[in-house]
Amino acid sequence: MxxxxxxxxxxxxxxxxxxxxxxxxxxxxxxxxxxxxxxxxxxxxxxxxxxxxxxxxxxxxxxxxxxxxxxxxxxxxxxxxxxxxxxxxxxxxxxxxxxxxxxxxxxxxxxxxxxxxxxxxxxxxxxxxxxxxxxxxxxxxxxxxxxxxxxxxxxxxxxxxxxxxxxxxxxxxxxxxxxxxxxxxxxxxxxxxxxxxxxxxxxxxxxxxxxxxxxxNFEYADTAILFQHFKDAEAECRSLLEIGASGEGRLMALPAYDQCIKASHAFNLLDARGVISVTERQSYILRVRELAKACGAAWLKTAGGGA
Amino acid sequence: MPDLLLELFSEEIPARMQRQAAEDLKRLVTNALVDRNLFYEGAQAFVTPRRLTLHVIGLPAAQPTSREERKGPRVGAPEAAIAGFLKSAGLARIEDASIEKDPKKGEFYVAMIEKPGRSTKEALADIIPTVVRAFPWPKSMHWGDYHPAERLVSLSGMEAGMDPGTISAKYTGKNTLRWVRPLRGILCTLATPHDVAEIVPFDIDGLGSGDVTWGHRFMAPAPITVRRYDDYAEALQKAKVVLDADRRQAIILNDAKSLAFAQGLELVEDEGLVEEVAGLIEWPVVLMGEFEPEFLDIPPEVIRATIRANQKCFVLKDADGKLANRFILVSNLVASDGGAAIAAGNGRVVRARLSDARHFWLTDLSPLPDYKDKAAKPLDQRLAKLEALGIIFHDKLGTQAERIERIESLTNELARKVGADVELAARAACLAKADLVTEMVGEFPELQGLMGRYYALAQGEEPSVADAIEEHYTPQGPNDRVPAAPISIAVALADKLDTLGSFWAIDEKPTGSKDPFALRRAALGVIRIVLENGLRLPLTGPLNAAIWGALLDIEFAREDQAGSVVQSLERRGFPKGPELEEVVGAFSRAARRSPAPDNARLRETTASLLIFFADRLKVYLRDKGARYDLIDAVFALPGQDDLLTIVWRVEALGRFLDTEDGKNLLMGYRRAANILRAEERKEGAGAFAGPHEPAKLVLPAEKDLADVLAAAGAAARERVGREDFEGAMRALATLRAPVDAFFLDVTVNADDSALRLNRLRLLGELRDATHAVADFSRVAG
CATH class of the missing domain: 3.30.930.10 (Bira Bifunctional Protein; Domain 2)
Structure with a gap:
């Protein structure tokens, strides 16, 4: 037993x-x-x-x-x-x-x-x-x-x-x-x-x-706040990557990638709330992808990325 | 005569790619053999999820020896010339060359150069790696230690301090190969019956060829050493691998049928599914699973789609033809419990899927909470949702909702013409696409239309409306059924004509093998609906309307014209808000309902679409074994847009041209047309237009032709007017004798220019008279 x-x-x-x-x-x-x-x-x-x-x-x-x-x-x-x-x-x-x-x-x-x-x-x-x-x-x-x-x-x-x-x-x-x-x-x-x-x-x-x-997710998430979250995360991601590219010793690929994750989740919530039309949907996906690509490029310049 | 055995052993190959891969392997290897003068007796390829196998029998041991004759200098030529010749021909002494005589050149040296062929083994060691590296998989991948060639270069640059040998050693064996999934083993042997059997040695990125394979992943995983095909096939059979895909399919079908029969049931056969399932297993074991009979309340098509798409299982019918609560699954294992656990596990998944499907079904039958205020009935609420979501149909052609409006207004126009109840047809058109936003069609797109029918019936729509919702997608291909009910016909035509008109409006026409929007199928659908229902439907009107509707939507879609109209009205002080948008929306709808204006772009687009229909009609008639070569002759006449009369005329013309009168008249016509063309080239088109002068007809044959022509021409035109095409042909047939006599007795290009002009005008009239029926110049042959 x-x-x-x-x-x-x-x-x-x-x-x-x-x-x-x-x-x-x-x-x-x-x-x-x-x-x-x-x-x-x-x-x-x-x-x-x-x-x-x-x-x-x-x-x-x-x-x-x-x-x-x-x-x-x-x-x-x-x-x-x-x-x-x-x-x-x-x-x-x-x-x-x-x-x-x-x-x-x-x-x-x-x-x-x-x-x-x-x-x-x-x-x-x-x-x-x-x-x-x-x-x-x-x-x-x-x-x-x-x-x-x-x-x-x-x-x-x-x-x-x-x-x-x-x-x-x-x-x-x-x-x-x-x-x-x-x-x-x-x-x-x-x-x-x-x-x-x-x-x-x-x-x-x-x-x-x-x-x-x-x-x-479906009824009460505040969509205005979420749209703002998306914009903020996107802006912060871009800004961190720009600082990283501006000179030695300033790389922040990981914090930038966190912002990409945040933007992605805000998008998923907005999508569930049904406030993103089919055409907009594509453009939001594209915006997150651009962040992911930029973060990937930044990562490849770090020690973790093998540089 | 050695035989080749090749097996490419990999991780699981997608089922849908297997058959083509086997064919490609056979084609590529045997072509490469023949290119090297290695002719074989036979070749056969096999495929399972884990292996691609090729067996080539009766190969020569080596390529044939090649002989080349090389002419050298004349006998007694300078030392240097002779030495050069010996070197180039590979001879040691000039005595090894023979001497030939030529009446002009005298005696000269000739060398016979013999090149022994390479052994087949060596040739194969070149061929196989090349074939593997360039294999045409629809999708392929890298794995493991993959290093792109560019990186090797850039790394060697970076590591410039290291010596080349170290760099090369560092990267030796790194994988640059692409394969459908990781390639794990290569068996490649050349075996002569009752004689040696040896490995064909080569290496692809560190993966060497050998004489080892493996059996079934779970039931016989041990390595098997084998060098001959017969031993290979036998060893695999023992190791629970059925090598031949056709045999696996036959086993599945046979076992499935007998298992069903034993339960008093019948297998619902599904060829595509058998093919796919046979590509998922190496050793078929057919089992039966079960689900609760309560699920049979779901429409049978849904049950079948669920079980087929998600579980790759077969459904069963009972003696009454009703779906049974059993299914057939094909496993890859002889399980120690006889398959009980496998059947039970599959049953659990099927149940979970069916409860999902039932959830979709019940959800779709219920009101949509957010759209309850917009429409009373469930399917209408889905339509409201479809509108609200603004789902794009095509980025240049606006939304699905706009498309539905176009189809509705086309249905309105067509309903009257095909004898359908206008209101019911409009209702069907309005609901035709509403099921696209149902849960069920979201999950199983192949159920579109069918689900619309179920949901329409559930909310009390007329059966004819429900049928039309399903049938408006038909016919899907040359063998699919054609709708016969008037409402279904109206919506099916409207849907297809809108698709064709829309894509023609944005100049997205099929080219070559590319037809991404299935426009050829749509046109064939229209042709079949019209002809097989015997519909009189001149296409110009509906095509104009379809193209015009699309052009309007393109205008409104472009940079949101409607939005800018709203803004400019707002600036002029109109009150803001939904009312204004509604007014503008109503304006755009009104514009769409207004008759198409007469403009050049519309005319050209319609004409181009009609030519497309003529081409499709040719294909349709050719496939039916009818005279398709005469389409051009009929279609060249002005105003030909009625498919049914075009076909009638083509048939009548075909029969006429098969008669003696028809053949001779065609010859007479050609003679007349040739003379006219030659003379018109000199004097300009239209030089002989206008009626002949009866007073200037001098010869009896001329007069005779003029008389018959007057009667036959009038009769032909009159009968064409009554659509009596056979009668019109009979009228033309009376021309044959006078035409023959005319060309026998009359010199057209007479010296007297007045006579000549009159005779040419007479021939012009002959040409015109025949053109009442068909443009005989476009008759081939």
Missing amino acids: PSAADASLDPAKSFQGLILTLQEYWARQGCVMLQPYDMEVGAGTFHPATTLRSLGPKPWKAAYVQPSRRPKDGRYGENPNRLQHYYQFQVILKPSPANLQELYLDSLKAIGVDMALHDVRFVEDDWESPTLGAWGLGWECWCDGMEVSQFTYFQQVAGFECAPVSGELTYGLERLAIYVQGVDSIYDINFNGRDGAERVTYGDVFTQAEEEYSRY
Whole structure:
């Protein structure tokens, strides 16, 4: 009989166990185990440990959980499969090792997926982030028909060709947990692996947040303030980059990139509020992309970027 | 006679690229072999998600020896000339050359230079890396240690202090190769039956060729060493890999059908899906999954689209032809539990997807909160949302909402002409695109129209309106069904004519193989709707209206003209606010509804679009095996814009030209036209216009022709007027005998200039009379 404490850490029984197992697995592969970036981002890719570190010649291996916000995906806590805030587990390996697929499959085994019982497939999925000026080729990874990860070989980031090429793995943690725990709704995921009165579900933790943020994202976020945030972030980003270019010892690629992330999130909120028309949408995406490109160019002039 | 076995082993190749890749590999390698005079007996290519394989049999062991004869200096030429010849021909002594005689030059030296061919193995070691490096993948990538060539150069510059050897060593083996996904292994062998089998040695960016492959990723991952195709195929079969894509497809189809049959169900076949699924697996294992019968309340097309697009699974029908709550999935694994976990897992995903679909379905049937005040019914609220969002149809052609208005006003014009209820047709046109902003069509664009029909019926629209919403997209291609109900016809025509008129208005016409807006398909759609419904529909009017509507919207879209009108009215003291914008909006709508003015740009655009229709009509008739070569002859006549009568006339003309009378009259016509053209060249076009003078007809054959011509010309014109094209042809047929007699007995270019002029005028009248039916000068052959 396994103890309750074991279940708290069991990747097939608890959400936290799933995260901890993946962390341990990738730590053993030599990854720097980072913590989430402390800003609102739409995906783990936005973390500078992926976006910026995938540029330039320096090798890099990291993994981290990234809380991700997609305001438009909010469903007031009513849809069992969609959230406006969720977790990604992100792995970035540069250069991509020759056995990356095997490493990925072994990570699935580590969280309890039995390859003799389950059908794992690599299904074409070309990845593109218009706001980051980034694209890559790879797959959706399917487990018995469920998409549990994305697997991408970065070809371009911030408008720059990636050389060497980074391999990026993104695990959708809630999807994966639904799958390994065998439940039908994200809200039914067992978070702490305990039973009875001690059991805490994903819903216990996040239902209220989903309801409140859906309200905020769709109905009450102040659009005038958000438009101003967007402009401010854009201006600050440009200004930091200009100072950086003005002389030795003034580079601020990372703070500038933070402002790019802020502009991107303000745009996502405005988009959810429905105040950006289709034509404007393109131009906002373009403005964020220009910031991302400028930040990428600035990063390549720093030590981290291999200069 | 050695055989080549080549396997390019990679990470998973996208299913949609596999078949073409196998063909490309075979084509590129065999072409390169033939270019090097290496002729083979047969070649076959195979593809799975992880490997591209080529088997070429019956190759020669080496390229044939090439012989070249080289002429040298004459016998007894100076020492230096002889030495030069020996050197260039590669001979040691002049005795090795033969001596030939020539009556002019006398005796001279000739050397036979023999170049032994390279071995096939060596040639392949060149060919394969070249083919791999230049492989035409639709999309390819770098991976791992990729270093662009430019960076090597710039780094060597930066590291100028280092010695070149160190730099080169530092970057040796760095990957510059592109492949569809990382290329992991190359098996390349040349094997002679009952004799040696050897590796063809080469290296691509550090990846060396060898004699090793691997089996199924999960069921047989161990390396397999193999040098001959027969052993290779057998080893893969044992290692749970079905090499041949067609065989994988056949297994899937067969197993799926029998699994369905065992449950009293029938597989809903889907060729495209079988092809795709066979590209996702190396070892097909067909399983059945299940979902709750409650989901069957969702329209069956939605269930099928959901299961197909998201899960790549097949749906099943019961004995009554209704969708069953089961589905077929194809896995890549012989699972230790017989597939129970896989089927259950897929079932869970299908259920989640279906509950999404049901959510979309129910949401779309419900009122839209923000637009409740703007319209009463759900689909009308979606239309209001579509307008409010200002979704762009095309950056030069304004918004979807403007496009819908154009289609509505065109429908109005067309409804009367095709016998449709004008109000219902207008209603259908107004709602036709409203489903574009529904959740369901957002998720499954291929369900556009169909969902509109469901939602229209749900809100109590007339069935004919609901049908038209679905059918206005048809026909989608040469084999798709054509709408037959008048309202559907009106909206389908309006939609297509608006598309054609709009893109013609901004000069975006199809060129060569490029037709990004599917304008050829739209024109073919119009042609099929008109002809297959037997519609009399002169196109000039609707085309003018379509182009004019688009031109107006282009004007208003350009730099927001409407906005600037509002501003200038405001400056003149008109009260600001929505009323003013409404007035200007009403103005632009009124302009669109007003009849198209007569201007040169409109005329030219319409004429160019009509020519496009004539070309498309040719293609249509050719595909139906009808006389398409006569289109030009009919279309060259003025005012030809009625597709149905054009086809009638073409058919009648075709039948006439098949008769003896028709053939002879065509010859007579050509003779007349040639003479006229030659004489007009001398004296100017129109020199022989005007009626002949009966008094100046002197020969009986002349008089005879004039008489018959008067009667036949009038009869032909009159019958064309009644659209009795067969009758008009019969009238022309009476001309054959007098025309033949005329050319036999009468000298057109008589010395008497008055007689000559009169005869040429008579021929002019003959030409005109035939032109009542067709421009015979445009008849080919």
